[in-house]
Amino acid sequence: MFHVVFLLLFPLLSKGEVSLFGNCPQFFLNGIPPTILGNINRYQQICQCLLDQNLRPEYFYATLYDTVNRIPVYSAYVFQQLPVTRVDKWLIEPQLDGMIERCMTAPTSLLSDNIGHHQAVECDYDGTPYDKGHLYPVSHTATQRAMQATFTLTNAAPQDSTFNRGQWRLHEQSLANILRTHPNSYVVTGVVPGNQKIAAGRVMEARYYWSAYCYRHNNGTYQSSGYIGPDQNGRVQTLVLGDLEVALQGYYNVQTFTVFEIQCY
Numbered sequence: 001m002f003h004v005v006f007l008l009l010f011p012l013l014s015k016g017e018v019s020l021f022g023n024c025p026q027f028f029l030n031g032i033p034p035t036i037l038g039n040i041n042r043y044q045q046i047c048q049c050l051l052d053q054n055l056r057p058e059y060f061y062a063t064l065y066d067t068v069n070r071i072p073v074y075s076a077y078v079f080q081q082l083p084v085t086r087v088d089k090w091l092i093e094p095q096l097d098g099m100i101e102r103c104m105t106a107p108t109s110l111l112s113d114n115i116g117h118h119q120a121v122e123c124d125y126d127g128t129p130y131d132k133g134h135l136y137p138v139s140h141t142a143t144q145r146a147m148q149a150t151f152t153l154t155n156a157a158p159q160d161s162t163f164n165r166g167q168w169r170l171h172e173q174s175l176a177n178i179l180r181t182h183p184n185s186y187v188v189t190g191v192v193p194g195n196q197k198i199a200a201g202r203v204m205e206a207r208y209y210w211s212a213y214c215y216r217h218n219n220g221t222y223q224s225s226g227y228i229g230p231d232q233n234g235r236v237q238t239l240v241l242g243d244l245e246v247a248l249q250g251y252y253n254v255q256t257f258t259v260f261e262i263q264c265y
Helices: 002-007 144-150 161-165 167-179 241-251
Strands: 043-051 057-066 071-078 130-134 156-160 186-198 203-216 222-229 237-239
Touching: 043 144, 057 144, 071 156, 071 203, 130 161, 130 203, 156 161, 156 203, 161 167, 167 203, 167 222, 186 241, 203 241, 222 241, 237 241
Parallel strands: none
Antiparallel strands: 043 057, 057 071, 071 186, 130 156, 186 203, 203 222, 222 237
8 A cells, every 4th residue: 555655656756857766666566666755855766767768768777866865775676697797887867857858867967056956976086985886786787788787876875995895795795695585676776864964065975885785586485684784793794575674664763664564564
C-alpha cells in the first residue's frame, strides 16, 4: 500500500523535470521502487541515462537524489559483471538544474550559471579527504557504456577514503561473488547522510553506506541480504533484510522504509 500511494504521486511532477521512476521500472523488483522519501521537489527520481547515437536515452539504473544534501538516497540496478576499462570522467544531471538536456552529460558541455545549484560538482570535492563513493559501482557493470553511466555525481557521495578503498570495496567484491551465478539479481545501494558538509559546505558527508540484494531461485523462492557500514570497527555489517529496513527507518526518520517487496524476506 505504501508504494501504491507514492506511485500515484508520479504524474504530479511536470514533464520538464527529471525523468520519473515510471520510465525505468526494470531496475526494481516487480517494477516497484524502494520507499521514496518525503518532499517530491527535494527528492528527485532519476532514470540514469546516456544518449545513444540516435540521441535517444539509454537507461542503466535509477537514483533517488536529495537535492538539499546534494547526495543520493539510493541507486537501484540489476547486477551484471564483465571486464570493463575504468575511465574516471565525472558527469552531471542537467535536468536537476532546470536545463532541457534529457540525460547526464559533461559539465563542460553546458553553459549555465545554475549548474550545481541542486547537485554536487567536482570542485565540491577539491582539497577534501573524501572519495566520490559510487553507489552503483564500476565493478558491478558489464559494458563500457554502463561503466560510463556510473560516473555521475548523482551516483556518488563523500565517502571516507580508507573505508571506500578498504572494507566497502571488499564488500562490493564479496557481493559480486554471491550474485555472479544469479542473473537478474536486484541491488539497491544507499547513503545515510551525516551531520556536516564537506569543503565549501554544499555537500553532506555520508554517515553510512548500505546495500541490499534480492534474487529469485529456480524453484520460485527468493534470497536476500542487507549490509551497512562502517560499524564501530570500520567494517561492513551483514543484516537480515528486515533488520536493515528497520535501521533505515530510524536513520531516515520515516514510519516505514522498504527496500524490496515482501517475497524477498
